[in-house]
Amino acid sequence: MLFSPYPKTKKEELFDRERELREFEEAIGRGERLILLLGLRRLGKSSLLNVALNELPNPSIKIDVRKTYSEFSSVNRYVIGKMLLSAMSGKRRIIEEARVFLERVRGVSISGVGVEVTSKEFSITELLEALNEYGEKAGRIIIAFDEAQYLRFGGATKYDGVLAYAIDNLENLSFVLTGSEVGLLFDFLKFNDPEAPLFGRYHHDITLNRFSPELSAEFLRKGFEEEKVGVSEREIEKAVEELDGIVGWLALYGYVRVTRGVGHEDAIEEVLREAKSVVNSELSKLFAYSPRYRVILKAISLGYSRWKDIKDYLTLKLGYVNDSNFSALLENLVKSGYVEKKNGRYRISDPVLERVFREL
Ligand SMILES: Nc1ncnc2c1ncn2[C@@H]1O[C@H](COP(=O)(O)OP(=O)(O)OP(=O)(O)O)[C@@H](O)[C@H]1O
Ligand SMILES: [Mg+2]
Structure with a gap:
């Protein structure tokens, strides 16, 4: 469903974004090792990432760093290691195929189709090296960090250094970092700081923009048509004006109208209510600060x-x-x-x- 209020995973559910998807796939095809997927909140970064990883034949691992950070209040190497391994646990193929490589990583234990961090000796770098060896056999491995700006809370684990090492030495890995807090992401990566590990490294940036008013209207029309709900052009126009090309809000508006059978004003109210709760949860830390x-x-x-x-x-x-x-x-x-x-x-x-x- 085009209006589903969750990040999309299938290409059929992704409206437009063909150009960005192609750009992403071509960058991976060329063996690029660092891709940044940038854009404001709710423009569909996670959706594009999910669909791209699904479409590509490469083995891939994805971690939501924002969620990890809010769950564990930390992204130290054990936490990230655990998340990387548990993302693999779900994918039988990687676990089975990579088993011989993963077994050599200190502090990691494998049982059945599960892998875990079990001791203090665990090193992210060793895990990446093992994946790189697996990649030699399996083809380029994609490792994606959604909302990667949260990697700056690594404490003693310096992820910029880990990334720089991997990008320079592990040729079978490609890293994808998404970020809605673009300034914070660049502060963390420090490409322009001669003292920083990632200084001068090549990165391919793909930036998601808002939909134009025409495209936004087309998105709404197509979504309503799919659900066989009639909505007047006048209302579509008003919604486009108020929600301004941010696909997350457009989708929520459509979803509310379709699933609750409400009119324009009520749906806009609902979007605002949702936005309020988003502001309360996302910005409460900032306001407390x-x-x-x-x-x-x-x-x-x-x-x-x-x-x-x-x-x-x-x-x-x-x-x-x-x-x-x-x-x-x-x-x-x-x-x-x-x-x-x-x-x-x-x-x-x-x-x-x-x-x-x-x-x-
Ligand atoms: N191209 C698209 N076609 C249809 N729906 C989309 C598209 N992109 C995003 N959406 C919808 O918009 C909402 C936000 O998308 P998503 O979570 O992927 O964005 P995001 O940029 O990762 O947001 P955040 O910064 O909050 O993590 C979701 O409901 C998703 O289903
Ligand atoms: Mg996201």
């Missing part, structure tokens, strides 16, 4: 777009803040993708969140 974030987001959503005006609003609400502290807070919001900076003006990237922020 500094209450100023909340006020800055509110200011920008109300239309204050210049650095000075946003700062004045913040000062009015919460008192004095010095320039560099304020700039750092604003910059963090840009790095997280919630705020966009264009021609010296700031604005909220997502129109649905903008409406929610106005009520903060």
Whole structure:
């Protein structure tokens, strides 16, 4: 179902994105070792990744690093090792075929079709080396980290160093990193820092953009048609205007209309309700860290777009803040993708969140 509110896995359920899918497959075909899949929240990064991994013949392993981090409050090497191995456990073929290689990795034990990290000796690098050897036989192995910016919380495990080593030496592995907090991802990878392990490494970036208004309308029409639900052109137009090409919101709008049989206004209300709960869960950490974030987001959503005006609003609400502290807070919001900076003006990237922020 085109409107299903979960990340897609099958090509038939993925609307458009043919160009991006082809680009991804060609990069893997050329043996590229580092691919970044970038784009704001809800533009379909996880969906594209799932479909690409399903379509390609290569063995692949995927970890959702954001989910892992929220589950374990850490992404140390044992946690990531465990996730890599459990992602493999589900795929009998990799476990069976790679068994002889995995058996040699210290701290890993294999039983039946399950593999586990069992001792402190475990090293991610050794695991990758084993997969690389398996890849020599099985063809290029794809290792995907969804929301890879969370790898920065590795503590003693420096994943940028691990990645650099693997990219330089393990020719049968390709890494795919997705990131919605693009600034944070690049802060972690530090391609431009001569002191950093990944300095100057080649990476193929694929950026997902919003759908154009025409494409958004086509997406809605096609989805409603598929479910045999009649919706007027006028309403489609209004939905496109309010949801602005963000496929996650378009899909949710369609899903609500189709499954609950509600009209336009109610469906938009539901999308806003969902957005509110997303804001509460995603941004609560940020707001706990500094209450100023909340006020800055509110200011920008109300239309204050210049650095000075946003700062004045913040000062009015919460008192004095010095320039560099304020700039750092604003910059963090840009790095997280919630705020966009264009021609010296700031604005909220997502129109649905903008409406929610106005009520903060
Ligand atoms: N090309 C597409 N065709 C149809 N539905 C899509 C498409 N891309 C995304 N969706 C839908 O939009 C929603 C968000 O997609 P997805 O989770 O893949 O995005 P994301 O960029 O990974 O988001 P997040 O940043 O929240 O992880 C899901 O409900 C998914 O089914
Ligand atoms: Mg995702």
